[in-house]
Amino acid sequence: MNQPPFPTRNPDVVASRLRDGGLVILHLESGEYHELNRVGAAIWDLIDGTLSPPEIARELRPDLEGAPDDLESVVATYLSELRERDLVV
Helix, strand or coil, X not given: CCCCCCCCECCCEEEEEXXXXXXXXEECCCCEEEEECHHHHHHHHHCCCCCCHHHHHHHXXXXXXXXXXXXXXXXXXXXXXXXXXXXXX
């Protein structure tokens, strides 16, 4: 399946920020909860339908100490996982 170039959050999802900077996400249709750590939450914050996965990685890199050289690949894989859970379209 071909993925859209600019990922967006599923409108059937609500998120709540945790004290540690992470997020708890509820998929309203399935009733499933998902917890994102601080890095996952930072990626989530950048998923707005205007940035491609490489652009998300570039925006994220300055805020990550010791970011891996293959951050673009890591972000793309993470976005695929969010799509599999129907959290991102």
